Amino acid sequence: MIKTLTFAVLHFSVAFSITYLLTGSVLVGGAVALIEPSINTVVFYFHDKFWKKWEAKHPSVAI
Incomplete structure (x- = not known):
């Protein structure tokens, strides 16, 4: 769970940083x-649901 939470923080940080750099707006x-x-x-x-169904129907195709 800690890995998931740290990834979420990272994702939010990247989304904010990129948007802020592009727009200059803290609100946006x-x-x-x-x-x-x-x-x-x-x-x-x-x-993920799609891929689980795909893998079940195509077990010999490893992607």
């Missing part, structure tokens, strides 16, 4: 740092 950087990782987490959930 903060909004993107909250929204992007949250959406990315949901997308990853469905991506």
Whole structure:
């Protein structure tokens, strides 16, 4: 769980830093740092479900 939490902090930090550097806005950087990782987490959930189904149907194809 600590690894997950530290990765989340890293992800939020990168999202904020990049957006702040591009826009110069703390508000926009903060909004993107909250929204992007949250959406990315949901997308990853469905991506992972897809791959589990894919692997079950194609066991000989290791990706």
